[in-house]
Amino acid sequence: MVENGPAGVIVGGWNFVVAAYSITAAGLILYTWSLLRRIRSQRRLERKEGKP
């Protein structure tokens, strides 16, 4: 430690950055897919029930 704050810099760490972005993208895509699947299944049900 120096008077102006912590010294040094974290070197590397791109694997953590890539993991964070990939997991976020995967999570958003998975939720979108799940939502669209539920919407489609509801539409199929409505068509079966004879709704417009």
Added chain:
Amino acid sequence: MNPRLSRAIADHWMGWLAIVLLVIGSWIGLFVAPAERHMGDVQRIMYVHVPTAWIALLCFTCAFVAAIGSLWTGRERWDATLVAAAEAGVVLNTLLLIQGSLWGRATWGVWWDWDVRLTTSLILLLLFVGVLSLRSFAAGSERKANLTAVAAIVAYVDVPLVYFCVRWWRSLHQIQSSPATVDPAMILPLRLNAFGMLFAAAWFIVRRARLELARRRSSETALPERVRMIEVPRG
């Protein structure tokens, strides 16, 4: 233009806008913005972590407002919005904790710490998972809506704690930054991703709320038929 394509764009413009903003914002955050002085490239997680946190809290705030609206008016639109916003908030809060864990491992050297910010964020996630679970156990649409609304209001008490805890108590997590404390080159990707996440959450909430309303209409029309089916053998 193909009518199906134009309809898809009109129906999902918020989703498309979210994708464009998130792709541009992430690209700038990953490859254009400068590395931070002490954390180096690891700090680039901030461009996705902070917008996720902001919008997750916004989703829970939307759920809270909808809960009050639901109790006040009894309208099913408020209840559908509450469920949709709580669900979107749970998804974003889960992603937030994973991103934070990765960032923590790279900078603090641990995947998890029972720090006040991390703990209150985990409690918030568990509370809203509880709200959604409780809903699935309740019977009757009015009872279900009231129970969900009351539970969401109680769960929302944790939101101000999550936001202010880093100022109120000693925390390993840093306090909120402001445009005055952030390098101007870092603000653009942060804002682009924040708006991207906002449009994504808005698209999730609108679609999920419509689905909830459609499901309710289906169950309301299906119920009398089921009752008739049960009554036929008796007659």
